[in-house]
Amino acid sequence: MNYSEITPYIRELAELSDTNNHIVPEMYAQYDVKRGLRDINGNGVVAGLTEVSRIKAKDKDADGNEIPCEGQLYYRGINVRNIVNGFLEDNRPGFEETVYLLLFSKLPNKDELERFCNQLSAYRSLPPSFVRDMILKAPGRDMMNILSRSVLALYAYDENPDDISTANVLRQCLQLIAEFPLLSVYSYQSFQHYHNNNSLFIHYPKKELNTAENLLYILREDGKYTPLEAKLLDLALVLHAEHGGGNNSTFTTHVVTSSGTDTYSAISAALGSLKGPRHGGANIKVMQMFDDMKATVNTRDKSAVKDHLVKLLDKQAFDKAGLIYGMGHAVYSLSDPRADILRTYARKLSEEKGMQEEFELYETVEKLAPEIIAEKRKMYKGVSANVDFYSGMVYKMLGLPYELFTPIFAVARIAGWSAHRMEEIQNAGKIIRPAYTSVKQENEYVALSKR
Numbered sequence: 506m507n508y509s510e511i512t513p514y515i516r517e518l519a520e521l522s523d524t525n526n527h528i529v530p531e532m533y534a535q536y537d538v539k540r541g542l543r544d545i546n547g548n549g550v551v552a553g554l555t556e557v558s559r560i561k562a563k564d565k566d567a568d569g570n571e572i573p574c575e576g577q578l579y580y581r582g583i584n585v586r587n588i589v590n591g592f593l594e595d596n597r598p599g600f601e602e603t604v605y606l607l608l609f610s611k612l613p614n615k616d617e618l619e620r621f622c623n624q625l626s627a628y629r630s631l632p633p634s635f636v637r638d639m640i641l642k643a644p645g646r647d648m649m650n651i652l653s654r655s656v657l658a659l660y661a662y663d664e665n666p667d668d669i670s671t672a673n674v675l676r677q678c679l680q681l682i683a684e685f686p687l688l689s690v691y692s693y694q695s696f697q698h699y700h701n702n703n704s705l706f707i708h709y710p711k712k713e714l715n716t717a718e719n720l721l722y723i724l725r726e727d728g729k730y731t732p733l734e735a736k737l738l739d740l741a742l743v744l745h746a747e748h749g750g751g752n753n754s755t756f757t758t759h760v761v762t763s764s765g766t767d768t769y770s771a772i773s774a775a776l777g778s779l780k781g782p783r784h785g786g787a788n789i790k791v792m793q794m795f796d797d798m799k800a801t802v803n804t805r806d807k808s809a810v811k812d813h814l815v816k817l818l819d820k821q822a823f824d825k826a827g828l829i830y831g832m833g834h835a836v837y838s839l840s841d842p843r844a845d846i847l848r849t850y851a852r853k854l855s856e857e858k859g860m861q862e863e864f865e866l867y868e869t870v871e872k873l874a875p876e877i878i879a880e881k882r883k884m885y886k887g888v889s890a891n892v893d894f895y896s897g898m899v900y901k902m903l904g905l906p907y908e909l910f911t912p913i914f915a916v917a918r919i920a921g922w923s924a925h926r927m928e929e930i931q932n933a934g935k936i937i938r939p940a941y942t943s944v945k946q947e948n949e950y951v952a953l954s955k956r
Contacts, residue, residue: 507757628683644699649780689912711913747921754778788897833893838887
């Protein structure tokens with residue numbers, strides 16, 4: 506039996522399912538239900554409290570009315586722009602410091618940071634035979650699925666997996682933060698070897714390297730990278746580490762954690778959420794959109810680029826989804842601070858890599874897209890480039906394969922997930938259980954002989 510085949514009978518059942526689904530978009534307004542847990546302006550329904558991070562996209566005018574403002578992102582109350590400026594001015598990596606801040610709500614001093622980095626370094630390994638038994642023996646085509654499967658498998662290697670005390674959950678989270686780069690890259694190497702017939706190489710991480718450096722080292726066959734490459738990947742990890750409790754994967758972490766389950770199950774569920782193209786896979790769509798644009802349009806001609814963007818919105822180009830990927834955000838309107846920061850350093854890397862022309866194309870689309878979207882769509886708020894718009898180009902310039910774009914997002918976001926899991930365990934006490942309004946009328950049961 507071909508278990509992957511969609512048989513005629515399955516198609517028949519699917520048609521029956523579609524036919525009997527009578528919920529239509531208008532019913533959400535009729536029953537006053539916030540579809541997608543958002544109001545008409547895209548604001549999320551408040552479902553909890555958090556100290557981990559905050560997003561600011563609105564301010565108040567003199568009359569107390571809310572008005573859009575330049576986007577700001579705060580980690581534990583500290584503006585992420587200031588965090589980035591701090592470690593870049595010192596010419597040092599920032600991801601480990603950011604992880605410490607997110608977990609413990611304070612910036613570490615020099616000794617605390619060194620001790621913390623040493624602990625992560627000590628955890629930067631996998632159980633004996635894990636790579637062979639869990640990754641190489643069962644290679645897959647999707648890195649996020651392998652990553653999720655590997656996280657669940659680590660449960661079996663943990664002698665105390667179900668203890669949800671603060672100390673034990675923290676230990677598990679720190680281990681996963683350290684292990685995620687290895688799980689992601691080794692999964693990719695396995696995929697390349699078994700599915701693309703490329704040579705297999707497995708580099709063990711180096712204790713003296715930080716997270717970004719180790720990721721580049723174990724990914725590349727020669728293990729080499731430039732200081733700017735490591736700096737920019739580290740910056741990308743910082744900017745992706747956390748983004749408020751309302752994003753889909755972080756909310757998933759809260760929901761699953763509230764049930765009292767183990768860390769591996771909670772993080773695996775978050776990975777399943779992040780895998781979705783509406784969440785973590787968005788930067789891949791941006792890259793594919795630009796690849797298609799370069800293949801079909803004279804990108805040096807701004808009028809041709811503008812016409813192509815119109816076609817994208819009119820569902821006449823690329824995947825015909827009617828979207829310009831990388832533009833717009835659920836919260837930000839005037840600007841996404843992460844995109845603003847990445848843009849500056851992406852320009853520097855484009856000069857090092859000789860990709861200035863491609864970077865200029867991104868800037869052109871970033872300028873034209875909001876104007877075109879405003880003309881073609883009914884807008885409730887402004888539109889600007891989001892972090893996915895530039896992160897995909899950064900990863901491409903770093904030579905990272907598309908298959909690793911979303912796993913690297915996870916390498917960063919495991920920090921935020923861990924902080925939110927700790928917060929839920931320490932402050933919740935109730936399982937998260939939202940309500941749904943049933944719109945199905947009561948029906949009588951009919952005996953089988955009379956149907």
